[in-house]
Amino acid sequence: MTMRRLLQSREAILLAVLVAMVLAIAARFPQFAAPASLANVFNDTAILIILALGQMVVILTRCIDLSVAANLALTGMIVALASLAAPAIPVPLLILMALAIGGALGAVNGILVWKAHIPPIVVTLGTLTIYRGVIFLISGGEWINAHEMSDAFKAFPRTVILGLPVLSWIAIATVALFAVLVTRMPLGRAFYAVGGNPHAAVYTGIDVGRTRFAAFVISGALAGLCGYLWVARYAVAYVDIAAGFELDVIAACVIGGISIAGGIGSAGGAVLGALFIGVIKNALPVINVSPFWQLAISGLAIILAVAFNARAERRKGRVILKRAEQAA
Amino acid sequence: MSDASSTPQPRHIPDTLGTRWGRRLRSWETLLIAVLIAVFTINALSSPYFLNAWNLSDATFNFTEKAMIAFAMAMLVIAGEIDLSVAAIIALASTAMGHAATLGFGTPALVAVGLLTGLACGAFNGLLVARFNLPSIVATIGTMSLFRGISFIVLGDKAYTEYPDSFAFFGQGYVWWVISFELVLFAVLALLFWVLLHRTSFGRAVYAVGNNPTAALFSGIRVARVKFMLFLLTGLTSGIAAVCLTARLGSTRPSIAFGWELEIVTMVVLGGVNILGGSGSIGGVVLAAIIMGLVTFGFGLMNVPGIVMSIFIGLLLIAVIGIPRLVSPQSRRVE
Amino acid sequence: MSQPVLSLSGVSKAFPGVRALSKVSLDLFPGEVTALIGENGAGKSTVVKILTGIHMPDEGEIRINGKPVLFATPHDAANAGVTAIHQETVLFDELSVAENIYLGHAPRTRFGLVDWTAMNRDAAALLLSIGASLDPQARLRDLGIASKHLVAIARAMSIDARVVIMDEPTAALSAKEIGELYALIETLKARGKAILFISHKFDEIFRIADRYTVFRDGEHVASGLIDEVTPGRLVQLMVGRSVDQLFPKRVRNPGDAVLTVAGYSHPTEFEDINFSLRRGEILGFYGLVGAGRSEVMQALFGLTQPSRGAVNLAGRVAAIRSPADAIDLGIVYVPEDRGKQGVILGLPIVHNVSLPSLNVTSRAGFLRMAEEFKLARAYTARLDLRAAALDQDVGTLSGGNQQKVVIAKWLATKPKVIILDEPTKGIDIGSKAAVHEFMAELASEGLAVLMVSSEIPEIIGMSDRVIVMRDGRIATEFANDGLTPEMLVSAAAGIGVDKAAA
Structure with a gap:
């Protein structure tokens, strides 16, 4: 029984760890826990949160998307080039463009997994290198720098509304949307079914391939959105932006308790996993630890989280003896 | 399948029906050889500098270090696991060697430090996966961050560059004429791993574990031990690659070999190893390694940047895995 | 005689190299249990897959209440009211009982969202109606096999199934649980459901079925009322000749x-x-x-x-x-779950047989292929294995021959x-x-x-x-x-x- 409660409150444990961490830092460095500072941490983590939510639905269907960071970089570059060529394009249109391009790049992954039956890790490993290469082709290896971008282009994610930048609001909206998607929408529940038991899913009338395709399109669209947000926020676009970021995204999911075997996880978990990484990244300079510690700490956190998840998911042995049944 | 109706007379079962099994295996390698010839021909026709012994010798450095790890990785993937921390092990092993070098260790001691660091990292991965049953893909994403993270903690934005002169041999030395030490090491390791995978009972156990770990356990295979040994092997080969790479570059930064893990996995998959485990061969990996090296080199001669080559490798990867699955639906496997 | 609710006629299905079904017919009647009987490989599971929309027949017709239908996807079959309860009840361990019942047709709110309150309420009512005292919010993985069957049956009721296929439903149940299942089948019959009951056990068939249909080698052999047939006759129809199930005579003289x-x-x-x-x-x-x-x-x-x-x-x-x-x-062990624990699918017969004997067939850890073939030849011949070649994938063998490979593997270790x-x-x-x-x-x-x-x-x-x-x-x-x-x-x-x- 306690086991079950523990399982259900995986997110609660992570939240407790996160709060404890913030409090411990605040005990020595109170300025870290100031609302403005925390809001800044959140804003800094917003892109990771959005990508982690997209990755979550892919992992829920027992797949993996290694191409998100390359998708982000490619879409970011295309959007930046488009804005450069036609500065009159309004930002909302650019965002729609980013969603569409990212979604299309995700659809390429999805089609290959669905129709060609290639393992997702191979597909996205392939598209990861292809997308990076394409950035070079379309940009000629050139950087697009801040002074080349229009002000509107750069300003949008930083515009402050009700005390928070638009970037943060987009992350919050995505979280809300995904919480509804995975708990209340038939497609969201299909993600769990497909990852939990693909064979059984077929019998309930769920098309496994199509559902996975949908997950890749969603993940891709969010990566595209983040492409614009990243390029606009950091005001630079080049081939290698967000290189290796896909592993941070997967790490956020793993820390958030999303099972790599599929079918287990929640939007709250993904958000907390991302925030965990974000808090560590932002706290290190505050507590005067070299930022070079960040990588090792997230590595350790991933290992601990995986170990914890594995323990929680372990199947119970068969209980046959009456005596043991009562004791359990 | 009409067992019941046939007469119960012992029948002679031939060992093999022609070479169907062998033919299928060979066909993959035939495909790779065809690609290799094509790449070689295109390169030779498009650049007058390609068919030059020294240039070709230089080209081998594009794949030798990665391929050493790819051999061990191939066995690990056949056994149904994966190690994404290999490049991070290179970074940590290189950092350890750099640190030892500043303490005045000689070349033999440096090599020992590199190999032992690799082994220790492999043992740690093996412990997590084989002993604590963690899924290797995420466990090694964790150790990848951890190992490289330790390098960053030690080095920050600095670098180790004080290596003894004799150390350079492992990355820059030539055994005979254009034959580099690394190329010889690559060939020796290819042979050793070919024997290990295809000609020993350990190799057979690897296939058994990869096809069905439960049934392998039920057949008396010590599955956890086999997996642990394989992680040790990837750790060790990563240590060997770290020695060669560090010696070749003459310096260590924490970002050394960044992103290699995905290139190595690509090499393994391109070599015909089933990413879901159970099948693959060392010969295929050798061919894939040479193809990837020559493509990089050829594009380099044509002044095409390396990043564009990645488009080619990515397409090749998807095409080479996807086409057989589209053509024969039976080769699909439900994961 | 009432009209069949579902009928197959002239249905054929071929897979590469195998003709699984050839022009079979099958009728299921409302409120009656039809037992589908046949040896392994007779085509029973193919019929189940056609009825549930996993496979499309190559030719022939499926009619529901006399109207021809096409089951192109499992969804079509479910919509037509055909549902299956499988050997190892295929459901979702990580989801709740209620969601397992309603996945794919969950009650929705005005906004098209899943209505959890209504789902839990409906599930509780449904479970009560079939006499199952289960918590709709319990996670499925915490339930036993018998309870999972109940969930599967509740699911069948929830989509208002007209046809319920039970594929060896009693294989993993205790005698008490089987009794409860029979009672439930009576309930389903009383509600006019047509039940296709697949079983190897004759006592079950004669206890619960109203009609029988016999398949042999992918062909329809006979069908009729269960009251008009004897077990002996059914066995005869199944195997195409009469067999009295005799066990070998043994001289019993145990040693130390x-x-x-x-x-x-x-x-x-x-x-x-x-x-x-x-x-x-x-x-x-x-x-x-x-x-x-x-x-x-x-x-x-x-x-x-x-x-x-x-x-x-x-x-x-x-x-x-x-x-x-x-x-x-x-000490050696031939496990119950042959496919998962016994043979290693994907490896050839010879490697399966030699696997636990590699220390004998190899020298200093190096394989000696000739020795492996010698070993495999000797023991598979002893077991009268039927295979085309020893280097054939063990997965291409029938269940009985796979079992022979497992036994050969162990005998080779001289246990x-x-x-x-x-x-x-x-x-x-x-x-x-x-x-x-x-x-x-x-x-x-x-x-x-x-x-x-x-x-x-x-x-x-x-x-x-x-x-x-x-x-x-x-x-x-x-x-x-x-x-x-x-x-x-x-x-x-x-x-x-x-x-x-x-």
């Missing part, structure tokens, strides 16, 4: 004790297991599913660690910590004790007889055999002695002398067996 187990206990699975096994003896283990028999065997084979007790092998205390230890000591866990489960009658024959031969050569079986004829027909287990303990031991099915069933079920023993 090989294996002695004393005070063997496990924290949750079994307790105080004592027995001894002699050379040339077949010791049967009977009990209900879940009585702990396989668990004892798996501990003996080193798969789990007992907490107390001693194992004595040929006079010496044996420490068994892994299957590799057990094999070294001469002292062989443990057979449900050795003939799910294999056709022909192979079954061959396995029995062979078991007798092994015993006569001095091998000690432990046989776990849930099939009473097999237990009585093959064993020298029988141990009956109940709730993780040894309930009683019988010498096989005038042993009756009633005695076994009463011992296995403890009290309250009058119903089951009938």
